[in-house]
Amino acid sequence: MRGRAVGAGRRGRGAAPLVVAAALLGGVVACGDPAPPNVATYDADGSGMDALLVGTLRVTEACVTVEGEDGSPTVPVFPRGEVSTGADGLEFGGRTYADGDRIELGGGEGAPGASAGIPAGCPDVARWVVAPHDG
Numbered sequence: 001m002r003g004r005a006v007g008a009g010r011r012g013r014g015a016a017p018l019v020v021a022a023a024l025l026g027g028v029v030a031c032g033d034p035a036p037p038n039v040a041t042y043d044a045d046g047s048g049m050d051a052l053l054v055g056t057l058r059v060t061e062a063c064v065t066v067e068g069e070d071g072s073p074t075v076p077v078f079p080r081g082e083v084s085t086g087a088d089g090l091e092f093g094g095r096t097y098a099d100g101d102r103i104e105l106g107g108g109e110g111a112p113g114a115s116a117g118i119p120a121g122c123p124d125v126a127r128w129v130v131a132p133h134d135g
Helices: 015-024
Strands: 004-006 040-042 051-059 065-067 073-081 083-086 091-092 095-097 101-108 126-132
Touching: 051 091, 065 095, 073 101
Parallel strands: 040 073, 073 126
Antiparallel strands: 004 051, 051 065, 051 101, 065 073, 083 091, 091 095, 101 126
């Protein structure tokens, strides 16, 4: 078992100050993709699946994964622009998660599409397409 899934369904100039500001924000990168290099992301269209992945967040320099109850990893693929990292950990949906924290992510298992950016250091395991956060 990869985690516990519950439910199913659908739902130029001036750049230097921007880069400095992004660096101060801890992991937010300027120029389009605010995801850090160890986080898988995709271009969300506003809809998403509504199953639930529950597990333990694992953060390494190579890849962010969610460890299931049986110890197997799943790679969460977050909506681009909705996830970042900082000194305190991974930030998503108005919350901050540290390595080892319990995490629940709405979405569904599957292929995230051509827009996905999967870090090279991520294992070749199931992908969890995280639904966009409603706010």
